[in-house]
Amino acid sequence: MTDNIELIEAIHVEQLYMTLLATIERLRAEIASDAILAEIEQPTEIGAFSVEALEAILAPHREPDAAYLDDGLGGFFAAVVALAAAAVGHSGSSRDSTMLAERDLQLALMRTRFLADTAQAVRGTIQRMRTGVGDMASRVRQVRRSIGLSPGQAASLDAARQALFAYLADPATAAPRAILSRLSARLSGPQRAMLEKAMRPELDAARVEKLLSKHANSMATYRARSTAQHQTHAFAEQGKLTAWRIAERFGILPRGQRRFWQTAGDERVRHSHAAVQGMNRAGVPLDKPFATPLGECMTPPLEIGCRCKAMLRPSL
Numbered sequence: 001m002t003d004n005i006e007l008i009e010a011i012h013v014e015q016l017y018m019t020l021l022a023t024i025e026r027l028r029a030e031i032a033s034d035a036i037l038a039e040i041e042q043p044t045e046i047g048a049f050s051v052e053a054l055e056a057i058l059a060p061h062r063e064p065d066a067a068y069l070d071d072g073l074g075g076f077f078a079a080v081v082a083l084a085a086a087a088v089g090h091s092g093s094s095r096d097s098t099m100l101a102e103r104d105l106q107l108a109l110m111r112t113r114f115l116a117d118t119a120q121a122v123r124g125t126i127q128r129m130r131t132g133v134g135d136m137a138s139r140v141r142q143v144r145r146s147i148g149l150s151p152g153q154a155a156s157l158d159a160a161r162q163a164l165f166a167y168l169a170d171p172a173t174a175a176p177r178a179i180l181s182r183l184s185a186r187l188s189g190p191q192r193a194m195l196e197k198a199m200r201p202e203l204d205a206a207r208v209e210k211l212l213s214k215h216a217n218s219m220a221t222y223r224a225r226s227t228a229q230h231q232t233h234a235f236a237e238q239g240k241l242t243a244w245r246i247a248e249r250f251g252i253l254p255r256g257q258r259r260f261w262q263t264a265g266d267e268r269v270r271h272s273h274a275a276v277q278g279m280n281r282a283g284v285p286l287d288k289p290f291a292t293p294l295g296e297c298m299t300p301p302l303e304i305g306c307r308c309k310a311m312l313r314p315s316l
Ligand SMILES: [Zn+2]
Pocket: 263, 273, 300, 301, 302, 303, 305, 306, 307, 308
């Protein structure tokens, strides 16, 4: 049972990853430069980058890729429920109303979360570009390349832009280390190293734009990959829990079954995740959350990158 779920989980990580990348690409292509310019020049509300506006752009009837989020990922959820239900001896869960409601809820949550973070990153960039350095064309480009980033990534992309512009303003006397240390709170170590390497006399405005676009793309790719892994795993674990709840409702689940937390069991497991096993040694009922060092958690994943699972066993 677990192996089959793992197998389809891996396939859907790839599919969701490709879908998110296509989605980001489409958003960047479809939002007009004048719309971005109008937002930068007019310091009031930010209209075109609300979650609702992004959702309209990504509406399934317009968007073959975005349709995967409903059909493909929804189908994955149903498949996990069917596999997990079959493993405890229950069949016929595919039209179950609990399953359908939970599936729709999970899809809506995922969509809203992804779009809300995306919108927030773009709104933050627009606000910074209202008073930012560089001409308007460059600022519009910065807003466009922030589409697809998380709010934190967009802030660090902005710090990178500030650093490069500060260097360009006076390459003869600029001190790259001093520039970077002023902005260090928003830059990671690898980002600082990358920027320091770029701050050479041959750097010009065109190279700065190219460098920023390349860096934004690699951050967007990273975010799409980790979002795909996280969401797919979350769907798998929610699907299992849903299947067990249905089986319990039908009286199929043997009495005294409890959920146990299981880590991936290797050296990459975080201490806070390993601690959950000990904090719930007797397992938890289907309707009770696990106690964790990060607060209560109904079912894994505990946070981004988590590979933990819940397993169903008789209580000890
Ligand atoms: Zn974990």
